[in-house]
Amino acid sequence: MSTYTLLGALEIGLIFSLVALGVYISFRLLRFPDLTVDGSFPLGGAVAATLIASGSDPFTATIAATVAGACAGFITGWLNVRLKIMDLLASILMMIALYSINLRIMGKPNVPLIAEPTVFNLLQPEMLVDYVFRPLLLVFVVLAVKLLLDGFFATQTGLAIRATGSNARMARAQGVNTGLAVLAGMALSNALVGLAGALFAQTQGGADISMGVGTIVIGLAAVIVGESLLPSRKLYLATLAVILGAIVYRFFIALALNSDFIGLQAQDLNLVTALLVTVALVLPRLRQRNAGKKGG
Amino acid sequence: MLKAQDLRLTFNPGTPIETQALRGLSLEIPSGQFVTVIGSNGAGKSTFLNAVSGEQRVDSGSIEIDGIDMTRQPVWVRARHVARVFQDPLAGTCEDLTIEENMALAKMRGQRRGFSFAVKPALREAFREQIATLGLGLENRLSDRIGLLSGGQRQAVSLLMAALQPSRLLLLDEHTAALDPRTADFVIQLTARIVAEHKLTTMMVTHSMRQALDVGERTVMLHQGRVVLDVSGKEREGMDVHHLLEMFEKVRGEALDDDALLLG
Numbered sequence: 320m321s322t323y324t325l326l327g328a329l330e331i332g333l334i335f336s337l338v339a340l341g342v343y344i345s346f347r348l349l350r351f352p353d354l355t356v357d358g359s360f361p362l363g364g365a366v367a368a369t370l371i372a373s374g375s376d377p378f379t380a381t382i383a384a385t386v387a388g389a390c391a392g393f394i395t396g397w398l399n400v401r402l403k404i405m406d407l408l409a410s411i412l413m414m415i416a417l418y419s420i421n422l423r424i425m426g427k428p429n430v431p432l433i434a435e436p437t438v439f440n441l442l443q444p445e446m447l448v449d450y451v452f453r454p455l456l457l458v459f460v461v462l463a464v465k466l467l468l469d470g471f472f473a474t475q476t477g478l479a480i481r482a483t484g485s486n487a488r489m490a491r492a493q494g495v496n497t498g499l500a501v502l503a504g505m506a507l508s509n510a511l512v513g514l515a516g517a518l519f520a521q522t523q524g525g526a527d528i529s530m531g532v533g534t535i536v537i538g539l540a541a542v543i544v545g546e547s548l549l550p551s552r553k554l555y556l557a558t559l560a561v562i563l564g565a566i567v568y569r570f571f572i573a574l575a576l577n578s579d580f581i582g583l584q585a586q587d588l589n590l591v592t593a594l595l596v597t598v599a600l601v602l603p604r605l606r607q608r609n610a611g612k613k614g615g
Numbered sequence: 616m617l618k619a620q621d622l623r624l625t626f627n628p629g630t631p632i633e634t635q636a637l638r639g640l641s642l643e644i645p646s647g648q649f650v651t652v653i654g655s656n657g658a659g660k661s662t663f664l665n666a667v668s669g670e671q672r673v674d675s676g677s678i679e680i681d682g683i684d685m686t687r688q689p690v691w692v693r694a695r696h697v698a699r700v701f702q703d704p705l706a707g708t709c710e711d712l713t714i715e716e717n718m719a720l721a722k723m724r725g726q727r728r729g730f731s732f733a734v735k736p737a738l739r740e741a742f743r744e745q746i747a748t749l750g751l752g753l754e755n756r757l758s759d760r761i762g763l764l765s766g767g768q769r770q771a772v773s774l775l776m777a778a779l780q781p782s783r784l785l786l787l788d789e790h791t792a793a794l795d796p797r798t799a800d801f802v803i804q805l806t807a808r809i810v811a812e813h814k815l816t817t818m819m820v821t822h823s824m825r826q827a828l829d830v831g832e833r834t835v836m837l838h839q840g841r842v843v844l845d846v847s848g849k850e851r852e853g854m855d856v857h858h859l860l861e862m863f864e865k866v867r868g869e870a871l872d873d874d875a876l877l878l879g
């Protein structure tokens with residue numbers, strides 16, 4: 320693989336590590352199986368690309384995309400908490416609703432960003448080429464997000480959200496408004512996904528209505544790969560693991576796509592991901608069963 | 616102070632599995648009193664405690680805690696006044712959080728939670744001192760996940776957690792039932808100590824007649840969703856397990872007669 324491909328894989332891996340952090344918050348911390356992600360990722364892209372294309376400042380556009388993601392997550396949470404719709408179903412409803420909403424926002428199936436400014440080319444110093452600078456900037460963004468998350472989940476409010484996911488009955492008995500905690504956690508999770516979508520659109524030359532397909536599976540794959548690379552229940556290690564998982568996962572995909580002898584093409588990506596997640600889900604159980612056999 | 620008046624609660628009303636769990640239960644507990652609650656399986660003890668904590672809404676009747684009407688408040692609002700220890704040691708703590716994080720959560724029970732760090736060094740020291748009083752050697756394991764502790768250890772920590780933030784009412788529902796006899800004994804001693812130390816108004820459900828008479832200052836028996844026996848003071852002091860069992864049988868017999876009459 321060339322340096323160019325490697326840096327490209329790192330770049331996308333870093334962007335998807337934001338998705339993975341979001342998925343970690345919903346699936347692991349809140350134990351809320353949330354498929355909204357498949358809609359909030361393109362939502363972030365759509366909002367950012369549309370705003371930038373209409374002349375907005377890319378930073379404002381990126382923040383707007385993050386807020387839009389938060390709103391999507393909030394609504395999914397609300398469907399579940401207030402309307403008592405089953406969590407998975409609530410997120411599926413939100414996901415398909417977002418398909419229409421995203422089309423409305425963009426007004427067409429895709430919004431290209433070619434000559435428009437992005438957060439990347441605005442910040443890029445003279446001496447660095449774009450494909451080196453983008454992953455570099457993303458490393459800082461992802462690290463900052465990670466540290467902020469670690470900090471937040473160590474605060475009283477963050478602890479209340481974690482307790483809600485771990486043992487809601489106990490959390491309520493300690494005076495935690497668990498409904499509100501779910502709303503906040505879901506908003507935070509999808510805000511990160513919206514941010515990822517906005518950054519993705521700005522690195523990939525625009526937003527596309529189908530850019531969200533399979534986001535959730537990629538996010539989950541990253542979480543699972545990360546957890547098997549670096550198993551730890553400590554939060555700061557777990558968030559690090561999730562980020563590493565997203566990057567490693569992306570490298571594998573790049574490797575698979577670039578090895579002629581395997582003969583994989585871009586359209587096989589989702590199949591590869593699904594297989595990878597299946598293996599990652601089954602492996603620990605197989606290992607456990609074997610351990611059990613040896614013991615017994 | 617707790618004032619429960621004419622509480623009624625029916626599960627699955629209008630269906631073949633309809634159960635009248637509370638049938639006009641009234642009970643007043645003055646501040647600082649330690650009440651033990653007994654009654655046969657299905658008498659409505661847990662349902663009553665759940666009604667007081669807010670986990671179950673009653674169909675009718677009213678619940679006042681320290682003069683505040685709580686009948687319609689959700690659990691998390693009542694938590695400002697009510698602390699609980701559950702029967703299941705796993706239910707009262709968050710297994711994914713560390714011991715100190717669990718304690719920090721309980722320390723803020725019913726308070727506004729902000730954005731300052733939950734476990735600060737000063738707080739950790741305070742926790743260390745408090746948990747050392749348990750004598751379980753947990754003071755050096757504050758940053759261990761609480762899921763790693765045994766049921767008895769977790770129950771002891773739960774009790775400690777219940778007392779970290781002042782409360783008007785402490786609810787204990789068979790909180791020693793899942794423990795081996797020695798650990799159960801330890802947790803009961805600890806309960807008596809913590810309740811006395813903090814002068815907590817307490818309701819403790821137990822299936823052990825011995826426990827019911829040994830700890831606390833008043834014993835209440837529930838049957839079919841009502842209070843059928845209420846002893847305290849001199850009368851209770853003179854009582855032994857035998858007495859209590861007799862009364863227990865008598866009440867059940869009478870209730871059966873009532874039912875027989877109704878059916879006949």
Ligand SMILES: Nc1ncnc2c1ncn2[C@@H]1O[C@H](COP(=O)(O)OP(=O)(O)OP(=O)(O)O)[C@@H](O)[C@H]1O
Pocket residue numbers: 626627634635636654655656657658659660661662663
């Ligand atoms: N969630 C529920 N749904 C339906 N019925 C219930 C529910 N909870 C309790 N009941 C019924 O209400 C009655 C009272 O139950 P409760 O759990 O309060 O009894 P208890 O006195 O705590 O008994 P035990 O000593 O076995 O714990 C029982 O007949 C029980 O089957």
Ligand SMILES: [Mg+2]
Pocket residue numbers: 660661662
């Ligand atoms: Mg019970």
